[in-house]
Every structure is written in structure tokens, then in C-alpha cells.
Amino acid sequence: MSTPQDTDVLVLGGGLAGLTLALQIHRARPATRITIVDKAEWPPPVAAHKVGESTVELGTYYLREVLGLADYLDAQQLPKLGLRFFFDPGQAHDISRRLEMGASGKLPVPSHQLDRGIFEVELARRAVEAGIEHITGWRVADVELDKTGHTTTIRRSGEEPRTIGSRWVVGATGRAATLKRKLGLQEPLDHHANAVWFRVDAEVDVDDWSDDPVWSARIPDGLRRLSTNHLMGRGYWVWLIPLVSGSTSIGIVTDGREHDLKSMSTFEGALGWLRTHEPQAAEVIAGLSDTLQDFLVLRRYSHHCGRMFSSQRWALTGDAGAFLDPFYSPGTDFIALANTYACDLVVRDLDGERIRSRANEYSRTFLQMVDAWLPVYRDMYRVFGHTQVLALKVAWDFSTYWSFQVLMFVNRGFVDVPLMTRTRGLWQRITDLNAALQKNLLHWSEVEPTPELDGSGGFVDPMEIDYLRDFHVGMVDVLEPDALADRLAGNLARLELISAEISRRAAHRLYGLPLDTALDPYVFSLADLAAGTPPAGDATVGRDDAVITDVDRCWFACDGAGLLA
Numbered sequence: 001m002s003t004p005q006d007t008d009v010l011v012l013g014g015g016l017a018g019l020t021l022a023l024q025i026h027r028a029r030p031a032t033r034i035t036i037v038d039k040a041e042w043p044p045p046v047a048a049h050k051v052g053e054s055t056v057e058l059g060t061y062y063l064r065e066v067l068g069l070a071d072y073l074d075a076q077q078l079p080k081l082g083l084r085f086f087f088d089p090g091q092a093h094d095i096s097r098r099l100e101m102g103a104s105g106k107l108p109v110p111s112h113q114l115d116r117g118i119f120e121v122e123l124a125r126r127a128v129e130a131g132i133e134h135i136t137g138w139r140v141a142d143v144e145l146d147k148t149g150h151t152t153t154i155r156r157s158g159e160e161p162r163t164i165g166s167r168w169v170v171g172a173t174g175r176a177a178t179l180k181r182k183l184g185l186q187e188p189l190d191h192h193a194n195a196v197w198f199r200v201d202a203e204v205d206v207d208d209w210s211d212d213p214v215w216s217a218r219i220p221d222g223l224r225r226l227s228t229n230h231l232m233g234r235g236y237w238v239w240l241i242p243l244v245s246g247s248t249s250i251g252i253v254t255d256g257r258e259h260d261l262k263s264m265s266t267f268e269g270a271l272g273w274l275r276t277h278e279p280q281a282a283e284v285i286a287g288l289s290d291t292l293q294d295f296l297v298l299r300r301y302s303h304h305c306g307r308m309f310s311s312q313r314w315a316l317t318g319d320a321g322a323f324l325d326p327f328y329s330p331g332t333d334f335i336a337l338a339n340t341y342a343c344d345l346v347v348r349d350l351d352g353e354r355i356r357s358r359a360n361e362y363s364r365t366f367l368q369m370v371d372a373w374l375p376v377y378r379d380m381y382r383v384f385g386h387t388q389v390l391a392l393k394v395a396w397d398f399s400t401y402w403s404f405q406v407l408m409f410v411n412r413g414f415v416d417v418p419l420m421t422r423t424r425g426l427w428q429r430i431t432d433l434n435a436a437l438q439k440n441l442l443h444w445s446e447v448e449p450t451p452e453l454d455g456s457g458g459f460v461d462p463m464e465i466d467y468l469r470d471f472h473v474g475m476v477d478v479l480e481p482d483a484l485a486d487r488l489a490g491n492l493a494r495l496e497l498i499s500a501e502i503s504r505r506a507a508h509r510l511y512g513l514p515l516d517t518a519l520d521p522y523v524f525s526l527a528d529l530a531a532g533t534p535p536a537g538d539a540t541v542g543r544d545d546a547v548i549t550d551v552d553r554c555w556f557a558c559d560g561a562g563l564l565a
Contacts, residue, residue, distance in 0.1 A: 014172075079226060238251065266295070
């Protein structure tokens with residue numbers, strides 16, 4: 001017996017992931033009946049307790065272009081001057097004496113700081129205006145999946161339970177992961193990261209932290225504040241994010257093996273931790289204690305998932321699926337990817353297409369991307385106190401993200417199955433190349449003592465590194481599939497040269513390997529070299545003058561000169 005279907009798509013959860021998916025499906029197929037169930041009462045307070053205010057390029061493209069929110073974001077949310085990093089924790093008492101990495105002007109490709117409470121109210125308003133049913137104040141009690149249609153039971157205190165029949169059901173309930181748990185798809189991730197997060201009802205502007213005229217003149221007034229600012233040290237990073245409401249979001253993210261979460265699990269504890277590790281930030285924040293708005297603790301926040309999408313007409317998105325780490329602000333990116341896969345499957349299914357092979361391919365590809373990104377984070381918080389290694393890591397991580405992930409998303413390559421099949425080898429090679437270099441960076445940071453710089457500061461603008469600027473500007477190029485495959489191949493060849501140059505320099509510095517040595521960046525290992533094993537591999541890569549010049553722009557470990565000499 002078939003289940004009566006009250007709606008085509010039932011979205012469990014009305015946060016960022018669920019609201020954006022509902023709007024995306026509506027834009028793709030306006031006739032679709034969509035219902036959102038959200039346990040929160042509506043509307044939420046303006047200062048909603050939401051994590052994930054910073055967007056980067058992929059997620060921003062999704063919000064601006066796929067969902068058509070560019071005008072709203074430009075008018076009602078803050079622009080963002082990219083990600084900005086302050087290295088050298090030995091100078092944490094004076095920000096002008098730390099090495100700074102970040103843009104010195106407006107970036108060609110936009111991104112935003114999102115005041116999540118305000119933003120989600122706007123998304124909900126648009127959903128209701130579009131005819132999407134928005135049920136608030138009800139929690140999901142149970143979901144029964146059936147090939148003829150799914151039945152979801154929802155409850156509210158003082159009310160009789162309700163059931164909703166749907167063809168599709170999408171889990172978007174955040175870390176509660178109601179549908180994921182129902183399906184038994186929880187999987188741990190071997191990443192030992194914790195976070196505490198809070199907001200103050202005040203602007204925190206790092207430009208006010210120093211009156212050094214040279215440092216102040218480096219970045220036009222106000223633009224540092226508009227960045228997502230990162231204060232970096234071994235085993236931790238601290239974020240400072242401005243919000244359009246006038247509040248500032250502040251987070252401390254740590255490797256639990258390096259920093260005890262229990263000691264910072266209250267605001268006073270967090271402030272005490274800051275006094276030890278980031279004293280200048282602590283002094284500023286302590287003066288704003290009476291404006292504290294909220295406080296949240298997240299232990300071992302990373303989690304994986306056994307499957308994301310199914311031809312049995314269910315899907316997961318956002319934190320209800322898989323989540324890696326907030327470093328580099330990828331949360332909205334993964335929402336954009338999961339929503340795009342889910343939307344494509346829903347539309348194809350409702351239009352009568354068989355989706356089994358696509359659902360399998362999409363789920364496999366999404367989870368492979370999570371696995372491919374894991375080496376960027378796992379154990380790498382140990383690198384965060386080593387200024388030279390971290391500068392190179394950040395530049396490398398930017399380059400792989402802009403040259404592959406964003407470019408592919410902008411061109412809808414992730415839902416082009418023939419293209420994905422054709423480029424599968426390229427994706428495996430960039431995955432292997434990244435994993436090999438991350439291992440070498442970690443080895444370097446652990447073999448060489450954390451550097452003590454001379455306190456003269458220094459500055460790296462990513463847009464003055466040619467390969468980074470090329471990747472950044474090129475990531476929004478609209479390309480036909482053949483041209484996209486060719487661009488990815490060309491980008492990979494450039495990344496091979498960059499990876500080889502970084503590993504070669506590290507090997508020269510640590511173990512005296514001649515700088516003219518050709519090496520295979522996919523298999524070259526500093527750990528093997530330290531053990532006396534000669535460099536291995538067949539795909540040997542020599543030096544390239546343009547890459548040498550680019551790496552020089554974020555290199556301070558030069559023999560005989562430079563900050564780390």
C-alpha cells in the first residue's frame with residue numbers, strides 16, 4: 001500500500017543547509033512541493049547562536065549565483081577581504097611584529113561574512129514567499145523510509161503528533177543528525193580537534209591593536225577588520241569575524257592533544273587560555289566581557305558518514321552528513337556541494353528519470369572529497385606555530401582549492417558524470433599530490449624547531465604570488481567540458497612544480513639535498529630521506545624559474561639571509 005504524499009520533498013531542519021536546499025530545488029523546479037520542518041521557534045533572535053559566519057569562494061558562488069542572492073548579500077551582509085593570518089606566536093603581545101599573510105586590497109572574486117541569524121531569517125522569508133511550507137517549533141520524532149513513500153512523525157509539546165508523507169526526505173538537522181542516526185551511517189573521523197566559540201556585542205578591529213605607522217599603512221583602513229582574521233600558534237588558531245549586526249564572532253580551535261578543552265570550557269577559562277597564548281587578544285576581549293552574547297563548546301566536532309545520497313529518495317546535507325574542520329571556512333562549501341547533488345537527484349527523479357547510478361556516483365564522489373581534504377587538517381595543527389612551514393602550507397592549500405574545487409563547481413562539473421569519469425585520474429593525482437606534500441610539511445615542522453623570528457614582522461600578499469593570483473582569477477572562468485578538463489590538467493602540472501619546489505627546498509634546508517635535484521612530488525618523502533633512503537619515483541620534476549620566484553615570495557628560511565637564517 002502506498003504512503004499518502006503530502007509533499008514531494010520534506011527537509012528536516014531549517015538552518016542554513018535546509019533553507020538553501022529548499023530554495024535551490026524551488027529555483028530548479030518551481031512546481032516541486034517542498035516542506036521544511038524546524039524545531040526552532042520562529043523567528044529566531046537576531047543574535048542567533050550559529051557557527052559558520054565566514055564564507056569562501058565556492059560557498060559564496062553558490063549563494064550569489066546559484067541561489068541568486070548577490071544583491072541581498074552586497075546590500076545586507078558584510079563583504080570580506082579574504083582570509084588573513086598572523087603567524088609567529090612568539091610575538092603575540094604585538095600584532096605588528098607578527099608575520100601577516102592576507103590581501104592588501106579588494107579581491108577579484110568576492111566572499112562574505114554572514115550574520116547567520118539575520119541571513120537565515122531572510123532565507124526563510126524567501127522560502128515562504130516562494131510557496132515553500134515552513135513548519136517551525138516541531139521536532140522530528142521518527143522517520144520511516146519506504147520505497148513507496150516516507151513517513152515522518154513530528155512532535156510539539158502540548159500538541160498531538162503529526163505525520164507527513166513525502167516522496168523525498170532530506171536530513172539537515174545539523175549535529176543532531178536525526179536521519180543519519182536512523183540509517184546507522186555515523187562514522188568517526190581521526191581528527192582530534194575541539195572548539196569554543198562566543199560573540200561579543202562590539203566591534204573588534206585588529207587595526208586598533210597597533211599604532212605602528214608602517215604596519216597601519218600596509219592595509220587600507222578598515223579592510224583588516226573585514227577579513228576573517230586568524231591568530232596562529234602550535235596546536236591552535238583563533239578566529240575574529242565581524243558581523244553586520246555590530247557583533248564580533250570569536251573562536252578558539254585546538255588540537256585536543258595539545259590544549260586541554262576542559263580548561264577553556266567557560267568564558268573565563270577561554271579568557272585565561274587567551275592570556276597565556278594570545279595575550280594581546282585577551283586584553284582586548286577582557287575589556288568587552290560585559291557584552292558577551294553567547295558561548296558554545298564543541299568537542300571532537302569532525303565526523304564522517306557512510307553515505308550521503310540514495311536512490312531510495314533520501315539525502316543528507318550540512319553537519320547532518322559529514323564535517324571536517326572550520327579552518328579555511330569550508331562549511332558553506334560542503335553545504336553547496338551536498339545541496340547541488342541532492343537538488344540534481346530530486347529534480348531528475350521527479351521528472352521521471354532513473355537515478356540509481358547517479359546517486360551512487362554522487363555519494364561516492366562527495367565522500368571521496370571529504371577523504372581528500374582530511375590530510376589538510378589531520379595532525380596539521382602541529383604546523384600552526386612554525387611560521388615558515390605554515391606560510392607555505394596556506395599558499396599551497398589556497399592553490400589546490402582555487403585551481404580544482406572551485407573551478408569544477410562553478411562549471412557544474414560535479415554533476416557532469418561523463419566529465420567526472422574523464423577527469424577521475426586527475427582528481428586522484430591531485431589527492432595523492434596533496435597528501436604527499438602535507439606529510440612533508442608536517443615532518444619539516446617537527447624536525448626543525450619552531451622558529452623565533454626577529455620581531456620585525458613581514459607581509460605576504462597572496463595576490464602578489466603569480467600562481468595564486470592566476471588560480472584565484474581563473475576559478476570563476478566559465479568553460480566547456482573539454483576546456484575544463486584541459487584547464488584542470490594544466491593546473492595539475494603547475495601544482496606538481498610548486499609541490500616539488502617546496503619539498504626540494506625543505507630537503508635542502510634539513511638534509512642538504514642539492515637544489516638542482518629532480519624529484520617525484522607524489523612519492524618524495526622527507527621522512528625517508530632522513531632515514532637514509534634515496535629519493536624514489538619516476539615522475540621526476542625539475543625546477544621552474546617562475547615557480548622559484550613565486551615560492552620566494554613566501555619563503556623566509558633562505559640560507560644566509562632572511563628571517564629564519
